Amino acid sequence: MWTREVDGQRLTFHLAGINNQNFIMRDEETGTYWQQISGLAISGPLKGRQLTLVPSDELTVAIWKSEQPQGTVLNDVPKYVSEYAKRDWDVRMQRTSTVIQFAEHGMKARDLMLGIQAFGASRAFLFDRVLKEKLVKDHVGAEPVLLVAGEDNQSVRVFRDRIPGVDSAPDFYRLTPPKPGALLMDAATGSEWNFQGCAVSGKEQGVCLERVQALKDYWFDWRNYNPTTTVWGK
Amino acid sequence: MFGLILLACLALSLVCVVYPMYVIRPFRAQGARELAAALVVSRYRGMATVISALVALATLAGYWRMQPRKWRRILAAVGASLVCVFAVLARINVYELMFHPIGHASFAGAAKSKLDGGEKVIAVVINGQARAYPIRGMAYHHIVNDEVGKRAIVATY
Numbered sequence: 378m379w380t381r382e383v384d385g386q387r388l389t390f391h392l393a394g395i396n397n398q399n400f401i402m403r404d405e406e407t408g409t410y411w412q413q414i415s416g417l418a419i420s421g422p423l424k425g426r427q428l429t430l431v432p433s434d435e436l437t438v439a440i441w442k443s444e445q446p447q448g449t450v451l452n453d454v455p456k457y458v459s460e461y462a463k464r465d466w467d468v469r470m471q472r473t474s475t476v477i478q479f480a481e482h483g484m485k486a487r488d489l490m491l492g493i494q495a496f497g498a499s500r501a502f503l504f505d506r507v508l509k510e511k512l513v514k515d516h517v518g519a520e521p522v523l524l525v526a527g528e529d530n531q532s533v534r535v536f537r538d539r540i541p542g543v544d545s546a547p548d549f550y551r552l553t554p555p556k557p558g559a560l561l562m563d564a565a566t567g568s569e570w571n572f573q574g575c576a577v578s579g580k581e582q583g584v585c586l587e588r589v590q591a592l593k594d595y596w597f598d599w600r601n602y603n604p605t606t607t608v609w610g611k
Numbered sequence: 612m613f614g615l616i617l618l619a620c621l622a623l624s625l626v627c628v629v630y631p632m633y634v635i636r637p638f639r640a641q642g643a644r645e646l647a648a649a650l651v652v653s654r655y656r657g658m659a660t661v662i663s664a665l666v667a668l669a670t671l672a673g674y675w676r677m678q679p680r681k682w683r684r685i686l687a688a689v690g691a692s693l694v695c696v697f698a699v700l701a702r703i704n705v706y707e708l709m710f711h712p713i714g715h716a717s718f719a720g721a722a723k724s725k726l727d728g729g730e731k732v733i734a735v736v737i738n739g740q741a742r743a744y745p746i747r748g749m750a751y752h753h754i755v756n757d758e759v760g761k762r763a764i765v766a767t768y
Binding site for chain 1: 631635636637638639640641646647650651653654704706707710711712713714716717718719720721722724726727728729730731732733734735736737740741742743744745746747748749750751752753754755756762763764765766767
């Protein structure tokens with residue numbers, strides 16, 4: 378997700394090709410070509426310019442609706458609905474070949490990862506393993522991070538593993554069973570936290586953890602654009 | 612000489628249309644240099660193929676005036692027509708033929724949405740405005756030019 382204003386000019390993007398299975402877009406205003414995953418202009422008058430990333434989440438509708446009841450959702454276009462991805466598209470995609478592999482760290486090209494590029498480093502987490510663990514405490518560069526699976530066991534968010542204004546390590550753990558509207562508790566302050574990373578009760582009520590942007594991507598694509606990436610658990 | 616010019620126009624227009632399509636296609640690895648070359652060709656082929664078509668038509672006109680034999684005239688006409696066809700093809704975005712752009716995006720309120728709870732969306736919140744893009748549709752359209760929270764964004768998948 379990118380902003381589409383460069384130097385005060387609003388750009389309109391079109392699908393324009395593919396580059397090692399990541400697509401290329403072209404803006405109709407200048408004819409510049411941009412790489413989708415990096416937001417970088419790779420050919421044309423604006424070559425070298427970088428679009429600004431818009432933070433986003435990949436969530437189930439159930440979680441999104443509960444968090445954003447006033448939100449709006451894009452409608453299907455009836456003319457093309459029959460061509461949309463099928464419900465099991467991610468399973469089918471697993472069987473599709475790739476043109477680049479990067480068989481490093483024992484990874485397979487279509488291993489689904491959660492990639493984080495932050496704090497001067499890149500790190501990738503096997504998505505299914507994060508879901509299985511439900512709560513992962515790790516580091517990206519020197520920064521401690523927290524990966525939290527939602528109640529739907531499909532959505533994952535990443536936060537900085539530190540409570541603003543609290544010096545000691547939070548020591549988060551999952552509430553079992555979870556309470557309505559609260560997933561985690563931290564041992565440092567005894568506050569309860571929801572999936573948006575905000576404390577809903579306790580000493581830190583109203584405080585929110587800093588979100589860290591993460592990208593759900595196949596290993597081959599993540600590795601292609603993050604050549605120095607490390608891999609959790611490897 | 613007319614024949615050579617026509618052939619040159621045909622060759623140029625053919626390369627302009629075919630080379631980017633050959634390089635930039637799915638299930639083929641793209642090297643950095645060939646991709647850069649293919650994108651340069653893509654950027655200029657609209658103009659190049661139009662100029663080539665004009666030259667081809669002018670050449671055809673000049674050749675016809677010399678009143679050559681019938682079969683040569685037909686061959687020349689076919690050649691010039693092909694150059695014109697390439698000028699049209701060069702303007703076609705095959706990727707948007709495969710994956711139609713969304714055109715005028717429309718949105719429904721969260722409460723009114725009939726989407727199943729297990730469907731996945733890409734969600735953004737900008738200046739207090741929340742918007743979600745269902746992944747199954749985004750995997751087809753790939754791009755939605757939008758404005759959320761008074762910010763112009765492009766949703767991509």
